[in-house]
Amino acid sequence: MTALVLGASGFVGGALVDALAGEGETVRAASRRLPTKAPAPGVEFVTCDLSKPETLPRALRGAETVYYLVHSMGAPTGDFRRLERESAENLADAADAAGCRRIVYLGGVAPRGAPSKHLASRLAVGEILRSGPVPAVELRAAMIIGNGSVSWKIVRDLAVRLPVMLLPKWLESRSCPVALRDVIRALVEARRVPLEGSEWFDLPGPEVLSAREMLAQVGALRGRKVPMVRVPVLTPRLSSLWLKFVTGADYAIARELVLGLEEDLLPDDARYWDLIGHPKLMTFAAAAKEALATEAPPPAAARIEERLVEELGKADKPSRP
Numbered sequence: 001m002t003a004l005v006l007g008a009s010g011f012v013g014g015a016l017v018d019a020l021a022g023e024g025e026t027v028r029a030a031s032r033r034l035p036t037k038a039p040a041p042g043v044e045f046v047t048c049d050l051s052k053p054e055t056l057p058r059a060l061r062g063a064e065t066v067y068y069l070v071h072s073m074g075a076p077t078g079d080f081r082r083l084e085r086e087s088a089e090n091l092a093d094a095a096d097a098a099g100c101r102r103i104v105y106l107g108g109v110a111p112r113g114a115p116s117k118h119l120a121s122r123l124a125v126g127e128i129l130r131s132g133p134v135p136a137v138e139l140r141a142a143m144i145i146g147n148g149s150v151s152w153k154i155v156r157d158l159a160v161r162l163p164v165m166l167l168p169k170w171l172e173s174r175s176c177p178v179a180l181r182d183v184i185r186a187l188v189e190a191r192r193v194p195l196e197g198s199e200w201f202d203l204p205g206p207e208v209l210s211a212r213e214m215l216a217q218v219g220a221l222r223g224r225k226v227p228m229v230r231v232p233v234l235t236p237r238l239s240s241l242w243l244k245f246v247t248g249a250d251y252a253i254a255r256e257l258v259l260g261l262e263e264d265l266l267p268d269d270a271r272y273w274d275l276i277g278h279p280k281l282m283t284f285a286a287a288a289k290e291a292l293a294t295e296a297p298p299p300a301a302a303r304i305e306e307r308l309v310e311e312l313g314k315a316d317k318p319s320r321p
Contacts, residue, residue, distance in 0.1 A: 002026045002062050003191065004100075006050065006091070007069030009035060011148025012106060012183065016067060017043060019184050030059045050087035053094060060098035065191040066091070068105040068129065071122070081121040088125045092132030103136040104190040105129050106183070109175070109202060110140065111263035119265075130198035137190045138200035139183075139272070142265045143214075145205075145287035146180025147295040154258070155211070156292070159218035159226060167228045171212040175265040176204035179287035182278070189276040202267030206281040211261060218288050 003020050007013040008029035020027045021042045028044045029035075039045050048059040050070060060066065068091060071084060095103055108122040115123065126138040143151045158165065186203050209217075212228070219226045273279050282290075 001064050001191065002028060003065045003067065004028045004030060004059060004063035005067045005069065006030050006048070006059075007067075007071075008045075009033070010069055011146060012144065012180070012187075013067070013069045014148075015146075015180060015184050016069070016187050019188050023188065028059065028063060050090055051083060053090045056090065056094035057098060060094055060100060063098065064101045066095050066100050066103045066134075067187065068103055068125075081117060081124070084121045084125050085128065088128040092129055092134065096133040100134050102191060102195075103129050103132070103134050104187060105136060105138045106187065107138055107140050107200075109142045109265040109267060111265055113263040116262065126200060130200065132198075135195055136198045137193060137195065138198075139186055139190060139203050140200060140267070141178050141183055141203040142175035142205075142267075143177040144180055144183055145177050145282075145284065145291055146183075147291050149180065149291075152288075152291060155214050156218055156288075159215045160222045160224060162226060165215060165226045165228045167212060167230045170261050171215070172210050173261045173264055174208050174210050176206075176208055176267055177214065177284050177287070178203050178205035179282035179290070181287070181290075182281050185278050186272065186276065189278070193275060201272035201275075202269065203272060204267035204270050205284060205287075207284055208266065209284055214284065214288075217285055218292075221285070221289055221292060 003025050005013050005017050005020070005027060008017050009031040013029070013031075017027050017029045018040070021040050024042070026042055026044075028046055029039070030046045030048050032047060032049050034045050034047055046059045048055040050056070068088075070087065071080070091103070105126055107126045108119050110123055111119060126136075126140070129136040130138055143149070143155070145152050182205070183203060215226065216228075273281065
């Protein structure tokens with residue numbers, strides 16, 4: 001079976017390519033740019049751009065399963081929602097023309113309330129792919145804990161770099177974070193899950209945790225107990241100013257992820273894990289410990305307190321007419 005991994009340069013895509021190749025699959029790893037490293041045995045590198053339909057037929061040729069692991073947050077145009085819809089439509093049409101048998105899409109959990117722009121776009125992409133002519137499996141995950149995850153990087157940096165954590169109400173939002181290792185197993189198995197048509201599944205981790213509890217656990221793993229001060233009026237939009245100087249994550253992407261934390265991101269059920277025979281999941285602490293052990297520690301942030309006060313002061317000043 002040939003599997004095409006779109007978004008192979010990402011942290012999930014790279015791990016998935018290795019996992020599929022390790023099982024003896026023929027893997028075509030696709031991204032907008034060719035990587036500098038040589039491919040592993042059984043892996044072919046190709047370039048394609050989902051916003052350019054003419055680049056898709058060569059990448060899709062002979063592929064039975066297509067993994068869709070791309071997003072357009074941080075796009076230069078700023079209109080990532082339009083780009084994501086168009087990319088999904090282009091892929092659905094091209095996969096049908098190429099005779100692909102299944103699309104596997106990794107999206108996000110639907111919130112209980114109104115979704116942020118990022119989450120709404122993720123859900124819309126899933127709907128487009130599941131409504132297309134090629135059967136699609138949509139897997140919905142909340143925060144993925146692993147080296148390279150932007151959402152994990154935000155939590156890690158806030159927990160290990162801030163001298164004091166301002167605790168807005170949205171940090172009490174709850175989710176079921178899931179380990180990268182478990183997500184990769186879910187994706188690998190998705191190519192052979194028996195389906196009558198397209199379907200979506202949640203990918204919950206084994207625990208329900210608030211963002212505050214995650215920060216506390218990560219801090220404890222690094223031997224820190226970060227003082228937390230409740231600031232109920234601090235909104236996610238204002239709080240995202242932290243990210244400019246606390247985390248090395250891409251700010252445009254990190255800001256959208258933080259804005260998605262206003263609502264709980266809780267799964268409907270955990271039936272997918274039973275369906276694929278993978279009931280034993282890594283705890284948040286175990287996944288965080290593994291991630292910390294496999295990445296370089298973030299550099300110390302100089303004068304964070306002063307820079308935070310300065311940035312918040314700028315945000316509170318009225319703009320000139």
